[in-house]
Amino acid sequence: MPKNIKIQINSAILAWAREEAGYTPGEIAKKLKVPTDRYLQWESDEQAIPLGMLKQIAKDYKRQLAVFLLPAPPPKTKKPRDFRNLAISQEGLSPHIMLAIRRANKYIAMAGEILGKPYWGDQYQWQTEINQFKISDTGKFNEDLIEWLRTKLKITINDQKNFRGTADAFRKWRNSLERELGIFIFQFDMPQSEVDGFCYAEDDPPYAIVINKNIAHARKIFTLFHELAHIIRHQSGICQAEVSADEQGIEFECNDFAGKFLVPDSEIIQIAGLEELTTIAREYNVSREVYLRRNLERELISRTDFFSLLEDVRKVPKTPSSKKTGYASPLIKSKSTRGNKFYNLVINAVCENKIDYLSASDVLGLGYSYIAAHE
Structure with missing residues (x-):
């Protein structure tokens, strides 16, 4: 058998696979240790590719080798709308995020096929119930909707306060959303600097929320309900929930919903300083920034004091999602x-x-x- 076997493929499939994987031609050429011009020839001239190189490309793109032998490219993966701030979103979606998007698409498509539309239609009857709660002209969510949702999820404020820390709280909220609303909650490895999470909710159910597994548990919890707000609005979106500073638009409205759900108005008390803020945030299993912003919304703290305390909060190194030592099966x-x-x-x-x-x-x-x- 010849040592240097070359494979003739449809060059359009190679370009499709690269874009789906989130690489630029230069990035993948560097990984393959070939000149960019040579790689681009494979994408444009239908030049035969060495089998060993094609195997490496398939590995880097997280695709089976057989995909590259198809006669034409498959449809492109539908991506959620990018709600991240401009500086981040202009950089595009990295390979880690593109892989997470592809996996989420694959999982919910399989779930839809296995159980069928009638099953998922019944599971998502809550969407019809939610229609009674109108979103205001300013985009604010109805307060009654938030109360209804707490009842639907079967977790009271006292239950929330009795969770054994934010890791336990995240598990309980995750299980409740999956059980009561039928929304899949996935956790994937993504860069912390790029994304907190994203959701799918525009086509027929089932829907999914994807959480960055590397962020702190308190931030995961906030992201869960930020993404749920998008789903209630029938939107798919890629978000950095807690870092959104915009006080207008959809991201602000979804942050507002998440904050009010996790810490209702009746639970807000005026805080005196960082130590008290830390204690109360821990009591509700939310981040300090969430509780601090709720103080500002309730006008229990001046903007000057708010930003001063926020600066103190952000001086403390962010705690990543805890990684247990030892073997995990x-x-x-x-x-x-x-x-x-x-x-x-x-x-x-x-x-x-x-x-x-x-x-x-x-x-x-x-x-x-x-x-x-x-x-």
């Missing part, structure tokens, strides 16, 4: 990434012969033995 990692709802849906589908072991292994990131153990 593939099963634990799979459930943490995909959530109990999606994990159980896939396992049940295998047991009911709706999907095969290979498909389940692919979407759950687990070997055959883990899947077979449920038989």
Whole structure:
């Protein structure tokens, strides 16, 4: 067999795969250790590519090799609207974010196919119930909607205050949103500087919220409800929820919703300083910035004192999502990434012969033995 086998492919597929992976021609050429001009020839001239190089490209683009042998490019992945600030959004979507978007698309598409439209229509009846709560002309969410949602999620303020820290709070909120609203909550590895999370909600359900697994748990919780606000508005969006400083527009409205849901007006008291702020924020399992902003909204603190205290809050290094030392099994990692709802849906589908072991292994990131153990 010749050592330097070359493969003829449709160059449009190569360009499609690169764009879907979030790379520029220069970035991928650097990873492949080839001149950019040479790589661009493969995308434009339908020049045969060495098999070894094509395998490396498939690995970098997180695609199966067979994809590059298709006669034409598949449809492009539908991306959520980018609500991040201009300085960040102009840089585009990095490979980490593009991979997260592709995975979320794949997971919710599979869930939709497995259970079908009638099932998801019933699961999302709450959307019809929400229509009774009108969003104001200024874009503010109805206060009654927030109260209704708390009842729907079956978590009272006292329950929230009794959570054992923000990690436990995030798990409880996540499970409640999945169970009561049918929204999948995924956690993927994404750069902290680029995104807090994103959501899908424009087409037929099911919908999904994707959280950056690297951010602090308090920030994850706020992002959950920021993204839920987008879903209530029937919007898909990519966001940096807590860093939005804009006091107008959709992002402000979604921040306003998240803050009022997590800390209702009746729970706000005037804070005297950083120590008290820290204590109260911990009591409600929210970030200090969230509680501080709620003080400002209730006019319990002057803007001068607010910005002074906010500066003190931000001087303290941000706490990333805690990473436990020791071994975490593939099963634990799979459930943490995909959530109990999606994990159980896939396992049940295998047991009911709706999907095969290979498909389940692919979407759950687990070997055959883990899947077979449920038989």
